[in-house]
Amino acid sequence: MTVTITGEYGANKNSLMPISGETRVVGVFGDPVAHTLSPPMHQAAFKELGLNWVYVPFHVRPTQLKQAVDGVRAMGLQGVNVTVPHKVHVMRYVDEVDEEARLIGAVNTIVNDDGRLIGYNTDGRGFVRSLELEGFDLHEKKVLLLGAGGAALAIASAVARSGATEVTIANRTVEKAQQIATAINQLSVARAVPLSEEETVFIDAANEADIVVQCTSIGMYPNHDRPPIVPVQLFRKDAVLVDIVYTPRETSFIRDGRARGCPVVTGEGMLAFQGAIALELWTGTNAPEDVMLQALIAELKAR
Numbered sequence: 499m500t501v502t503i504t505g506e507y508g509a510n511k512n513s514l515m516p517i518s519g520e521t522r523v524v525g526v527f528g529d530p531v532a533h534t535l536s537p538p539m540h541q542a543a544f545k546e547l548g549l550n551w552v553y554v555p556f557h558v559r560p561t562q563l564k565q566a567v568d569g570v571r572a573m574g575l576q577g578v579n580v581t582v583p584h585k586v587h588v589m590r591y592v593d594e595v596d597e598e599a600r601l602i603g604a605v606n607t608i609v610n611d612d613g614r615l616i617g618y619n620t621d622g623r624g625f626v627r628s629l630e631l632e633g634f635d636l637h638e639k640k641v642l643l644l645g646a647g648g649a650a651l652a653i654a655s656a657v658a659r660s661g662a663t664e665v666t667i668a669n670r671t672v673e674k675a676q677q678i679a680t681a682i683n684q685l686s687v688a689r690a691v692p693l694s695e696e697e698t699v700f701i702d703a704a705n706e707a708d709i710v711v712q713c714t715s716i717g718m719y720p721n722h723d724r725p726p727i728v729p730v731q732l733f734r735k736d737a738v739l740v741d742i743v744y745t746p747r748e749t750s751f752i753r754d755g756r757a758r759g760c761p762v763v764t765g766e767g768m769l770a771f772q773g774a775i776a777l778e779l780w781t782g783t784n785a786p787e788d789v790m791l792q793a794l795i796a797e798l799k800a801r
């Protein structure tokens with residue numbers, strides 16, 4: 499018997515998701531998880547691909563992370579995304595961590611390969627894909643990252659793998675930038691500089707950069723009225739300015755960059771495409787990237 503349930507799958511409220519004995523389950527482990535934007539993106543993709551799959555949010559407390567990961571094996575989930583606060587700790591509970599996730603020190607996607615759980619990190623590759631789909635290539639480019647948190651590390655690693663000639667990490671706490679530079683310097687020329695308009699070394703890096711990526715939380719809702727972390731006039735007019743913040747979609751960094759005439763890339767693409775790459779790892783099928791991005795944008799607008 500096939501049971502059909504109607505539900506409100508994010509922005510697409512008309513979607514029908516038939517649950518049957520064949521339905522395959524993926525999802526996301528987080529704490530909290532109620533705010534997750536991923537289900538509508540993945541549901542839209544499964545619908546587009548005609549896959550009888552379902553993406554479920556699972557509220558997993560830190561003390562029960564191991565049991566939850568064991569549950570992926572026990573219940574035969576195809577895989578899960580892993581979000582805050584589990585991305586680091588989950589590494590000890592999977593069977594294998596791929597090389598990129600190991601370098602980043604965090605897993606955001608687990609693939610269940612016949613009972614063997616493999617941890618990946620798709621954040622950095624999602625970022626690179628968001629640039630490529632906008633027509634920007636990283637090959638032989640000088641890239642400047644503003645900020646040195648977890649997102650910056652994932653991006654630095656992927657950018658270095660994508661053929662950037664030089665990756666400069668600028669951070670208020672320069673030691674954290676140095677840790678990232680050290681982690682990736684086998685992949686590309688990497689260096690750390692203080693994120694300060696008073697420092698010549700930062701001004702020079704800003705002036706030389708082909709691509710600048712805003713990786714701090716500055717400008718994120720509810721602090722969206724704040725000016726950018728540094729004035730965009732420090733960057734060349736032909737520099738591509740990217741903000742990984744997606745609430746609001748048009749941050750002060752993006753708005754000022756646009757006004758200066760710089761090409762800009764907004765942050766929701768990275769979120770959509772880290773999901774697209776996870777879906778490809780689970781299904782072995784090319785993700786309908788645009789469908790996922792549009793579902794995400796619709797969900798962001800609906801909130």
Ligand code: ATR
Pocket residue numbers: 644645646647648649650669670671672674713714715716727
């Ligand atoms: P995530 O893991 O999401 O990338 P994070 O680890 O909290 O986030 O990192 C936040 C980044 O924003 C850091 O680079 C942080 O700089 P410090 O390492 O010096 O703390 C940066 N950041 C946050 N608020 C900032 C501020 N007011 N001025 C400058 N940098 C700031």
